[in-house]
Amino acid sequence: MFDLAAIYRISVDQAEIDRAVARIAPATGQAAHADLRLAIACMDLTTLQGDDTEDRVRALCARAKAPLPGDPTLTTAAVCVYHAMVPAARAALSGSQVPVAAVSAGFPHGLSPLSTRIAEIHASVAAGATEIDIVIRRGHALTGDWQALYDEVSAFRAACGTAHMKAIIATGELTDATMIARASTVCMAAGADFIKTSTGMEKVNATLPAGLIMMRAISEWHDQTGTRVGFKPAGGIGTADLALQWLALLRTELGEAWMTPALFRFGASRLLDDIVARLAGD
Numbered sequence: 196m197f198d199l200a201a202i203y204r205i206s207v208d209q210a211e212i213d214r215a216v217a218r219i220a221p222a223t224g225q226a227a228h229a230d231l232r233l234a235i236a237c238m239d240l241t242t243l244q245g246d247d248t249e250d251r252v253r254a255l256c257a258r259a260k261a262p263l264p265g266d267p268t269l270t271t272a273a274v275c276v277y278h279a280m281v282p283a284a285r286a287a288l289s290g291s292q293v294p295v296a297a298v299s300a301g302f303p304h305g306l307s308p309l310s311t312r313i314a315e316i317h318a319s320v321a322a323g324a325t326e327i328d329i330v331i332r333r334g335h336a337l338t339g340d341w342q343a344l345y346d347e348v349s350a351f352r353a354a355c356g357t358a359h360m361k362a363i364i365a366t367g368e369l370t371d372a373t374m375i376a377r378a379s380t381v382c383m384a385a386g387a388d389f390i391k392t393s394t395g396m397e398k399v400n401a402t403l404p405a406g407l408i409m410m411r412a413i414s415e416w417h418d419q420t421g422t423r424v425g426f427k428p429a430g431g432i433g434t435a436d437l438a439l440q441w442l443a444l445l446r447t448e449l450g451e452a453w454m455t456p457a458l459f460r461f462g463a464s465r466l467l468d469d470i471v472a473r474l475a476g477d
């Protein structure tokens with residue numbers, strides 16, 4: 196049962212969030228090396244470009260299956276593409292354990308007709324995507340229409356069936372910390388398996404303060420319901436140093452239980468290159 200009144204009671208102190216982010220202590224030395232390998236294992240290796248081709252997607256899938264030269268044991272968590280590229284990705288990843296994630300529901304803006312957004316999800320699931328990254332319609336959050344947001348995300352949840360659903364909040368387009376926390380909680384109430392910061396196409400994408408607000412919403416949801424919802428920062432995470440900061444924040448806020456591809460993902464198109472270069476230099 197969706198508790199609308201509880202959503203209005205959520206309130207976040209931005210200054211306290213900023214103080215907590217200032218205390219982040221990224222791993223160093225061997226611990227950093229282990230965290231960077233974890234970052235690869237937790238990565239949704241992504242291409243979401245207007246000039247994507249099947250050849251580019253096949254090359255991305257080859258990297259997803261063997262992301263770290265000389266280490267056949269490691270893969271990325273998933274490959275993330277537009278719907279049109281799902282069949283090529285599926286074919287390229289056949290025989291591996293790497294799933295295909297499709298961005299959907301009117302990605303990146305979420306403003307096409309609801310029936311179209313739902314049909315998109317059905318089509319991607321039918322094409323073999325087992326993870327679906329939906330976007331919320333930001334207007335519902337910006338106008339405080341939490342019931343409408345809940346109803347839409349619930350419809351997306353139903354359309355996903357057994358596919359894992361990641362709900363993109365687009366934090367850079369929401370106005371404050373409380374709105375980010377409320378949107379996160381509504382998406383979890385509607386059945387999101389993961390909540391995700393950004394599409395990568397907002398003017399402001401994944402930020403540590405917004406991520407911390409979402410992690411705390413996940414922690415509170417776990418305390419209230421016993422359900423562990425995953426977290427995916429995405430957009431603009433391109434360096435090993437930044438990945439280490441995110442993992443330090445995750446470890447502090449949600450703990451080791453979340454430090455697994457089942458509950459944490461980086462959505463990233465360039466991060467793998469920087470991590471591979473860093474690990475090669477270690």
Ligand SMILES: O=C[C@H](O)COP(=O)(O)O
Pocket residue numbers: 241243275393394395396429430431432462463464465466
């Ligand atoms: O969902 C993933 C993002 O679109 C990736 O963003 P990025 O290209 O800035 O890494």
